[in-house]
Amino acid sequence: MWNPHVMILTASYGDGHLQVSNALKQRLAQYGIKNVQIVDLMKEAHPLLNSISTKLYLKSTVTSQYGLDYYGWSYYVTRDTRTDGSIGKYFNYLGKRKLKALIEQTRPDVIISTFPFGAAADIGRELGIPACVVITDYALHMRWTHPDTDRYYVATEELKTELLLKRAATAERVKVTGIPIRPAFLEASASGCRYLPGWNPSKRLVLISAGSYGVLHHIEELADRLRHQDHCDVAIVCGRNQKMENKLKQLFAGNEGVHVFGYVEHIHELMALSTCIVTKAGGITLSEALALKLPVFIYKPFAGQEKENAKYFAEMGMAHVAANIHELEEQLHRFLSDSAVAYGMKSRMAAVHKGDAADLIVKDVLSMVSLEREKLASV
Template sequence: MGTINILFVSASAGNGHTRAAEALRVHSRHAGVSATHIDILQFVSPLLRMVYTTLYAWLVRRAPAVWRQVYQSTHAADSAGPLHLLRRWAERLNSTRFEREIGRIAPGAIVCTHFLAAELLSQLTARGRLTCPVWVQVTDFDLHRIWVHDHMAGYFVPNDEVAFRLRAHGIAAARIHITGIPIMPAFSGPRERQRCARELGILPFRMTVLLMGAGPGFGTVACIAERLLGAHADLQVIALAGRDEAALAALKQLAARYPGRLSPQPHTDTIERLMASADIVVTKPGGLTTSEALALGLPMIVIAPIPGQEEHNANFLLERGAALKAFDLLTLEYRIGHLLAHPARLAEMRAIAQALGKPAAASEVLATILKQVK
């Protein structure tokens, strides 16, 4: 089993695709499997890389209505129609280095956590230039038509609804595996809240909100933290600034005004320790972040979803009762206050989140692949 070389291909268009692939690579190492993880956007032309990174980021931040239209129109368009034929031709023309890299690695199996890789590898398989099996890992609680391709060995999906949608697109049920979305091994077991909280300089048994982002209608992370701290005297906040030094500086200034109640945090590779210290997470509903929160049984208040995939992620969480949604700062203040006043409701959300979580997703993906390629 250790001689099998599995290649995980992600795309750095957003963090979720990369984190899912990296989670699979780490689990592979623990399973004694040879594994490689590459970012497809490092092996395409600068033009194609710009489309999937800079242009995408600009659209979702500056022109979300345009992005919604792009998302919906590409989903509705005939996959054999001129729009997608032209797109596939342009992607193939700009990705010859990717094909050469696949040949250099010579994997025994490939798992794609982004649709671009799956689409290009489907074309290579159709032309007889790739013979190893290729799987697709869907990384949202949604299925855009662009994820569905011929010649795939199988699909790993987060839930039965996405599986249903795949079957509606003609994918045989036997090739669909409901595993969840792969997350790191650190999310597979309970964490000791007291130790994690004390590391952050907060009280372990005080109601705590983990603030993981901001967005249109909410202002900065510091603005949200200030609003919540001022509105709820019994509340602690852990605020994640990421790699934004200005945001971190603003949070540290705010923490001086609320000693012992605000823990500013820079970018971290141990987000599970922050989650373990919290009762509620306020976050944008990305597929990986929500999967991590569910695995730890952490209720969510979702804010500022990107049109398309994140909106569908939010709907999944809301319909099942693991999350609430806030449309602006005032609504967020109300939602937090409601949960503070109704601990039974928060406990119910926690139980639902725990039931929805799939911390063993990566292990199930690997077990399925190894069973089929051994």
Template sequence: MVKIIFAHASAGAGHQKAAEALYNYFVGHPCGCQLQLIDILNGVDPFYRFSYSRGYPFLINHAIFLWRFGFWLTSQKRFEGAVQNFTLLTNRFNTSKFADLLIRQDPEYVVSTHFLTSQVCADLKKHNRIHSKLITVVTDFDVHPFWVNDDTHRYVVASEYTKERLKAQGIDDAQILVYGIPVDPKFLLEHDKDALREKFNLKKDKNTVLVITGSFGLGPLEEIADLLCEETQVLVVCARNKKLYARLTAKGYASVKVFGFINNVEELMSVADIIVTKPGGMTIAEILTMELVPIFISPIPGQETGNISAMAHYGIGSIAERTHDVLQIIREYKNKPDKLRSAKERIQKIKKPFAAMELYNEICKGCGRACG
């Protein structure tokens, strides 16, 4: 029986979401394969797990200059050898449990949605410890060098722009599959928008703006709600930020609906015309699938600014350098409905909502009868 391991690292929600979307699609479409979903950080040294999963949010919230420098340093060709040697030694020392599992099982395929799992798998392949075909699913629209490894069978990427960025790093055209970033199937469902507008008490003849920045509800959400409350209908998701939720609900806005932590974001996206959010790779993939026009705020230097550049290449999205810019952009869309309509048409041309199905078909083709 063909074995497929879907591997990720629980450091950033997008990597885990992509792995789960792929795993769940394969589970829902039996192919005669043995499937496993594995988080490489399970079972590692507690300090390493803590530093890996918590180090990123700490740096971007408290030491962004260090993150910016680290991203720049590890992107430079002249430091490539030293960076690779350091990461290789660190990975070997800290991820032996995951490596041992791969060696024992030697699956036919490892589908990786995080550069760490790709690096470990590629290192094992290089030394003939495993013979798996490594498929790396890049979860951003730009490509940091950490994603690129020798002995990678295929790269699954979000767009033609991403493909060109990979080719610039020496990857052969035939290795790159432009399938998109795998999203949860709930974003593919057809929604009864009239019923949802009634559910959320929204008017059909007014534009609706969704404001959301992630599971911690960070960023200038309150300022944006104050700016837009007289201009349009607004849906604000405070997520786990209970203090923000309490402040906003206490204001009693007439045209602002305030939410805490939710699991039905696809419903809010379905009734919205515009979204104000951070430019994470998975977030953008979901936005494109739902055909929402994005306004990006508070981008993290590195991968998120790279994602903005990718979207700008296709004429999609606006960047609000200041909070007040959000209001100006919203007014422009409101006063020029053709501009909003054109933005949605550009989104329709590049969205790739069926990444999981495409990769499923690719692997089934490679497995032959085992997946047929």
């Protein structure tokens, strides 16, 4: 039985790209495709540059709070860069030599990129291997585009329209699938949550993803005000920020209305239990909230793709974006005081959600690869 070899290209700028890659690998395995290779191309091809750039990317979330937003500046400067321009050619060249050697060595049947690597489409064209791109945000940056890309998988109809208007792709090459997330988010149920035993389900739970921000200013003030809201509890997830976790646990010790956690393995359970979430505007986080129909509140999104993601969700009525802590408090107060607001946001999220994105993508990829194999066999 033929078992295609799938190469998935990713990068370690945040966890999102790798999460998408793993979600695709999981779904491929369910279809019996075991020969799946995930390659962190920048790490493989340019380890020193990768180390420096990933550290700069992470530091930008802190420096932007003090007016030094070099990542946001670079995002907007290069946003409309064409592949045939000097900047576009430079980005397409990154990792090309290493990638070509890997491809010639392993001979994959298809290449799927979850990070914008133009080199994949270049080499795919040269060697006759289909090259696909999974855009992991709700806004278009032209670095994702290349004239030789065989298929784009995008989150929304609006993103497809933008690709067509900018003549970056033809309609048959763009599929609206949503962004792949872990299957657990598609199956999550509040009844299965193991983190708040004995919690009164008549209370509403506001989930704050504090670790998303590194340090969320005024978080103590926000949590304190929310816990005084009628029938409202607060869950704060600090991620791997041990210092923040210790501080908040000490601050809210003995307070039954505030639950503080560090890293939560089964975050989908906590999200399924929540009434809304205060979080950053990463493409994967928003996709997880979308799958759970969980209304989103975004506090001071970072410039670049997160700001553009936040803008899309706000325009679609699925999120509220706050520029300061007082605005965030007012938004949450209105939301918690009027059930119609929550109903409207959930309804709009249900209309936008496309279903199991990983499954839609894998089915299309396997169909495309099978068709290519049949064409070669008939020659």
